[in-house]
Amino acid sequence: MEIQEAKRTFISLWGNFGTQWGINRSMAQVHALLLSSEVALSTEEVMDELKISRGNANMNLRDLLNWNLVYKKSVPGDRKEYFFAEKDMWEVAKRIVKERKRREIEPLIQHLNEIRNGLGKTSDSEKEFAKTIEGINQMVSRLNSLSDTLLKADEHAFFGMFMKYLKK
């Protein structure tokens, strides 16, 4: 397999994977392109490589900057901005988890609490539904704390701990 073909395969794979997890295809593909590139790329280069519009390229590059998955740099004597990806994938995983927690999980827990608090304690069906919501809330909160641990722990300590746990 030729390297350019391998890169294209990877970009397409990462794009599909993204869509399965609620991340838009272009954003995942721009990310994959920058991960594949040894050098920082301009908006135009991203547009050309992926055959996407300027607006799309710009928007997704900006989003990737917000997610802290991509950085900018400028080249002396050149007005354009150049973008390159964070390549430490453990960092990447941590940052994605951190953002999704903040944007999605924590608001969800918030909403579940509100639903729970709005319920009376009179009827059996209210009590029953309150229990269900509590069960969901507990599960989500647990996964949320689990991800906190993931974020705090450094790679080796974390997996070392698991190994130890699995052996005993």
Place this chain on the structure above:
Amino acid sequence: MEIQEAKRTFISLWGNFGTQWGINRSMAQVHALLLSSEVALSTEEVMDELKISRGNANMNLRDLLNWNLVYKKSVPGDRKEYFFAEKDMWEVAKRIVKERKRREIEPLIQHLNEIRNGLGKTSDSEKEFAKTIEGINQMVSRLNSLSDTLLKADEHAFFGMFMKYLKK
């Protein structure tokens, strides 16, 4: 807040949350409806409650059965099938993780390996790209093993372990 309103809020919340994670809105809403219900519901009841078509209701109920998040039962003297949700949310989380691993994560690891294996070792750029793919593969594989641990560990042992880890 009236309980019916609380349930509707929950169904809508769970539906939105689903879409953010690549699960279609109807499926998440059918799931939420069954989680909210004390009794098993027929396809018609699901259609009526959520205002969705028969095809949609049927398809999503079948999917939820495949995910092991919902069960069927039959009522003597009634031909219809009735559906009810698994309410142990820790079980629910485990089953979702298990399915997504099987359907999405493991094939991804497979594909990444193929890309890696197809690369030569001649040029620097090939070596560089191989490194990137390896980094991604390692990260994904690590999260995959982490979720294995999650699946194996029972609730209390697992979180007990984290507590201990965080304190020391």
Place this chain on the structure above:
DNA sequence: CACTATTTTCAATTTATATTGAAAGTTTTG
């Protein structure tokens, strides 16, 4: 086995989401 109830399928359609591209905005430079 004919009839009825129920479930499943899938082409057509609708809806939600992503993308485009041209115009407006911003920054840089001579």
Place this chain on the structure above:
DNA sequence: CAAAACTTTCAATATAAATTGAAAATAGTG
């Protein structure tokens, strides 16, 4: 400070994904 280089915005459009609903298939009943 005007012109050029570049970036951002956003209404219009295109595309992908979900949904419908009627027809076909299957299962249950007398």
